[in-house]
Amino acid sequence: MPRGDREAKLVALHAEMRRCRRCLDAGYPITPRPIFSGVATARIMVVGQAPGLNETRTGRPFDGPAGRRLFAWLGQAGFVEDEFRRTQYITAVTKCYPGKKGARGDRVPTAAERRLCAPFLARELEIVAPKLIIPVGRIAISRFLGEIGLDEAVGKVFNRDDRLILPLPHPSGANLWLNRPESKDLLHAAIIHLRRLRKSMSV
Numbered sequence: 001m002p003r004g005d006r007e008a009k010l011v012a013l014h015a016e017m018r019r020c021r022r023c024l025d026a027g028y029p030i031t032p033r034p035i036f037s038g039v040a041t042a043r044i045m046v047v048g049q050a051p052g053l054n055e056t057r058t059g060r061p062f063d064g065p066a067g068r069r070l071f072a073w074l075g076q077a078g079f080v081e082d083e084f085r086r087t088q089y090i091t092a093v094t095k096c097y098p099g100k101k102g103a104r105g106d107r108v109p110t111a112a113e114r115r116l117c118a119p120f121l122a123r124e125l126e127i128v129a130p131k132l133i134i135p136v137g138r139i140a141i142s143r144f145l146g147e148i149g150l151d152e153a154v155g156k157v158f159n160r161d162d163r164l165i166l167p168l169p170h171p172s173g174a175n176l177w178l179n180r181p182e183s184k185d186l187l188h189a190a191i192i193h194l195r196r197l198r199k200s201m202s203v
């Protein structure tokens, strides 16, 4: 797709997402403010689970404590946060804040909500056509690799439909997993892969 067409399609898709009320209409208590950022020329797409409250307030994906941890990992691979945000693409499986689940943190979007939002992610992928996808957390990883445990996913690079998939754990939702010594080794392996891919893609 020519670059101008991709940029125009992405602008139209963003406008459509901002108007979307599908989850509210279906009775889910989301905050209708889709959160995403990035450009049609991005070669890397980060896909999280859903925005949190911080992101919904600021309008920037991965803008809270989880984002600081994620960008610390990306920084270890050689990426600079401001440049990454300006030149790559960041989105989520569901684009709107799902709300709290009691006192235990944010609610995980239901399978039905994920289905409602799935066409938007499919169109982002089609328009941006990233070479490398970084799904962050179990829900995002399952979107690309099916049901697979973090032990099987993190530290590896998968090839699906000519796209490279490099899974990362959720920076705030996988604390128990991240605290194990063997998990730190897997995360380190993922960062080494990411550093190598950044250099080979000249990003």
Ligand code: SF4
Binding pocket: 017, 020, 021, 022, 023, 024, 030, 032, 033, 034, 094, 095, 096, 113, 116, 117, 120
């Ligand atoms: S989460 Fe997705 S489908 Fe649901 S209201 Fe937001 S943009 Fe629409």
